[in-house]
Amino acid sequence: MRHIHIIGGGLAGCEAAWQLARRNVECILYEMRPQIMTEAHVTSNLAELVCSNSFRSDDSTANAVGVLHEEMRRCDSLIMKAADTARLPAGSALAVDRHLFSESVEEAITEEKLINLERKEMTLSQLSADANVIIATGPLTSSRLSDEIAILSGRESLAFFDAIAPVVYTESIDFSKAWYQSRYDKNTELNSSGDYINCPLNKKEYDDFIDDLTSQETIEFKSWEKETPYFEGCMPIEEMARRGRETLRFGPMKPVGLTNPHTDEQPHAVVQLRQDNQAASLYNMVGFQTKTRHSNQKQLFRRIPGLENAEFAKLGGAAQKYIY
Ligand SMILES: Cc1cc2nc3c(=O)[nH]c(=O)nc-3n(C[C@H](O)[C@H](O)[C@H](O)COP(=O)(O)OP(=O)(O)OC[C@H]3O[C@@H](n4cnc5c(N)ncnc54)[C@H](O)[C@@H]3O)c2cc1C
Numbered sequence: 001m002r003h004i005h006i007i008g009g010g011l012a013g014c015e016a017a018w019q020l021a022r023r024n025v026e027c028i029l030y031e032m033r034p035q036i037m038t039e040a041h042v043t044s045n046l047a048e049l050v051c052s053n054s055f056r057s058d059d060s061t062a063n064a065v066g067v068l069h070e071e072m073r074r075c076d077s078l079i080m081k082a083a084d085t086a087r088l089p090a091g092s093a094l095a096v097d098r099h100l101f102s103e104s105v106e107e108a109i110t111e112e113k114l115i116n117l118e119r120k121e122m123t124l125s126q127l128s129a130d131a132n133v134i135i136a137t138g139p140l141t142s143s144r145l146s147d148e149i150a151i152l153s154g155r156e157s158l159a160f161f162d163a164i165a166p167v168v169y170t171e172s173i174d175f176s177k178a179w180y181q182s183r184y185d186k187n188t189e190l191n192s193s194g195d196y197i198n199c200p201l202n203k204k205e206y207d208d209f210i211d212d213l214t215s216q217e218t219i220e221f222k223s224w225e226k227e228t229p230y231f232e233g234c235m236p237i238e239e240m241a242r243r244g245r246e247t248l249r250f251g252p253m254k255p256v257g258l259t260n261p262h263t264d265e266q267p268h269a270v271v272q273l274r275q276d277n278q279a280a281s282l283y284n285m286v287g288f289q290t291k292t293r294h295s296n297q298k299q300l301f302r303r304i305p306g307l308e309n310a311e312f313a314k315l316g317g318a319a320q321k322y323i324y
Helices: 011-022 064-074 079-084 098-111 143-153 203-214 238-241 292-301
Strands: 003-006 027-030 054-057 093-096 115-118 133-134 159-164 165-168 196-201 271-274 282-285 313-315 317-322
Touching: 003 011, 011 064, 011 079, 011 115, 054 064, 064 079, 079 093, 079 098, 093 098, 093 271, 093 292, 115 143, 133 165, 196 203, 292 313
Parallel strands: 003 027, 003 133, 027 115
Antiparallel strands: 054 093, 159 317, 165 282, 165 313, 196 271, 271 282
């Protein structure tokens, strides 16, 4: 069989190359970084996770994403193997140390003899018309290739949404108010005391936070974002709060399955933080993507009990864009 061209050395491209090699099929895997960087990647590593370190639920008995994980594991998936190697405590979710994860994928790909890695931007016009090609260039496809895809597939059919949750230094969290617990105590064996850090809000604190959040000035949409509607699965918190006072309490701030050990009660609302690196020195605020101004975010989030003195390694963001 002729070899296969795979454009893009992200999660999808690396998995495709790995699966082909398992079947004795040779491929060329093209990755344009570091020669050409994207707006979000910061390293030259293959399979760099640009945002959340979570692969969502790993529950293969009751969740569709968890079932998909299990199916991939049974197919000897490289991505799942790397994720399991880099796994961090995150309750029933699968979260990873992003650096360990991508290093582990890169090592496996470079050691595999049937995978020929070429570090260059690839476009369809550089390949013969009958070449076997897998396009796996993800949401930040280079502009030359997106132009070609747009012609093939039709304008405005491609869009991406980006959500960045703020990341906090663990040592700056006040544990006289916050506590470790997984929702419904579904811990991983990695952290028996609880995989999430929880910050509780009573009714007044929640109401004040919502008032403050909804009155925040947000970052202007870029010209290329204006025509793109919000993606419901990836909405900024202030936009959720504007849809109704209780929306966040039924979304990222839901308190169910959690008991505050300082009061022995279920809080009115909760902010959950998930481990972000293997050293457990960083935790991200789950579901707290936001378009509020960076200059205001620290003050806003320091209103949350337990985060009064929080130091931030990264502030939140949200963007959306038609690729073409
Ligand atoms: C800012 C941002 C935030 C995101 N947040 C999340 C999130 O929180 N959760 C989530 O599940 N998903 C998120 N995503 C989507 C995320 O990108 C995907 O989940 C995942 O990375 C998709 O894997 P992929 O292999 O399709 O693409 P990628 O991992 O992006 O890999 C594509 C690769 O192709 C390369 N490439 C592009 N064009 C060319 C070319 N012409 N020639 C050669 N190489 C090329 C790129 O450099 C890149 O390495 C986010 C995406 C962005 C951009």
